[in-house]
Amino acid sequence: MPTINTIGFIGLGVMGNAMAGHLLAAGYRLCVYNRTREKAQNLVDAGAFWCPSPAELAPHCDLIITIVGYPADVEQVYFGDAGLIANARPGTILVDATTSRPDLAARIHAAAAARGIPALDAPVSGGDLGAKNATLTIMVGGDEAAFLEAKPVFDRMGKMAILQGGPGAGQHTKMANQISIAGCLMGAIEATTYAAAAGLDPRKVLLSIGPGSAGSWQLNNMVPRMLDGNFAPGFYAKHFLKDLRIALDAARAMKANLPLLELAERLFAKMSAEGMGDLGTQALYKLYESGLV
């Protein structure tokens, strides 16, 4: 198994910056690129090499991790003459940690394989805190050999990296994750809306319903924020909408009828239309409160 010495990191938002920092701290040589250069400064100060484009970053690296915004951004970074696939050395492992389309992950895998480059899709869960504390869950799709090579790198960023299957399986797993979140979050918000309408104290209700079979991470963590009027993004509503649409597209392509997912997409689209896309997912409660549901 080849040794991974130099890692490229593209996409240095809140998540990527923290993840890249762990790799630098672990002693890897780190090459970084980000659309907005300033977001790389802390890493460069700590010893990372700035590369002015993905094409210039690619040849230096044994493994390259990308975590960017939308599937269109992923396409741009991977494909074309200036993309990673055209510019990486054969054998370099490409890892897309963006939550993106499963079919795009499969396309990247195929195009990269044609050049002797293994590619993994590896979206994460655990949020900014998980990235900061290196406790992310990493859901991986691709070939086992590449997964095993990349595993020590994953283990620096997260506490649980699992190979879920072939190309796209990481993205599909993340979609299952988002679907479960959608159900728990809407259930929590409707339970709270109901309780408030009934004249109950929703905080006291949470004491009764939070610990038992009605309990969920969303109920126990998001409801207190909502009730405090804290709608700051732990996770942006607009990004969740993006994820729900990816899941819905994939479900339709697989002929899976998922009415809860459809409902979630409708409500988050409505939130976005009302200008709340830059709030956290828990701000869906405001849509219920305003009667716009």
Add this chain to the structure above:
Amino acid sequence: MPTINTIGFIGLGVMGNAMAGHLLAAGYRLCVYNRTREKAQNLVDAGAFWCPSPAELAPHCDLIITIVGYPADVEQVYFGDAGLIANARPGTILVDATTSRPDLAARIHAAAAARGIPALDAPVSGGDLGAKNATLTIMVGGDEAAFLEAKPVFDRMGKMAILQGGPGAGQHTKMANQISIAGCLMGAIEATTYAAAAGLDPRKVLLSIGPGSAGSWQLNNMVPRMLDGNFAPGFYAKHFLKDLRIALDAARAMKANLPLLELAERLFAKMSAEGMGDLGTQALYKLYESGLV
């Protein structure tokens, strides 16, 4: 505060029988009634007094607990010449632990108060295991004085009895509980349906998504049962449908628009129509599998 020596117990199904057993074991004198007498036999053998009707049970008791099937059963036990309200002594505390209509709880409270009888609504969560192990959560509505009198009795049957508000508040809290369950359960089932359609191993997916922000009691407990083909009732689908309809009626009366609750009611009604009402709630997965959603 008057001492509670004799407790009446009406409704000796799986839940009621276990709850009554704890009271007998705690040293209370216990009077029992059930539509099917055989279900009382174990308690009578252990020292409980059999009463042939609610009317004959009522005068002996300082506190009476009912846990029957549907709101219509509750009405029959409480109202009319043969009902508890007409036959209990003033001061006897009436406790309805059935999951029932909040407006019925308010009617019982008012009719009982007119005869000097305090009434509490006190539905429970925690299921058959919670009843057996005396770890139920008890959600109470009514007057504080009656709650405080009844509290030592509640504490023999559950680990958390909370007064949530006035008459009906216990039922409203239980409805909030059921709404959150509906969201978590449907989210878990759609996540699993999606994962299976994508060719993933849903058990492995659960390892990735169960512990984090997608996690819920329903996801982590019901999905393994579904995947094992275990659709035995921990909680009957038909009873959950009853609860969802109570919640939906109440929500409509309060002008609360709850689309997830509406969806849940539609799917569980469909399940019942397909003859799956006597299975557990997790059998909703079969509806998804069969494409009947």
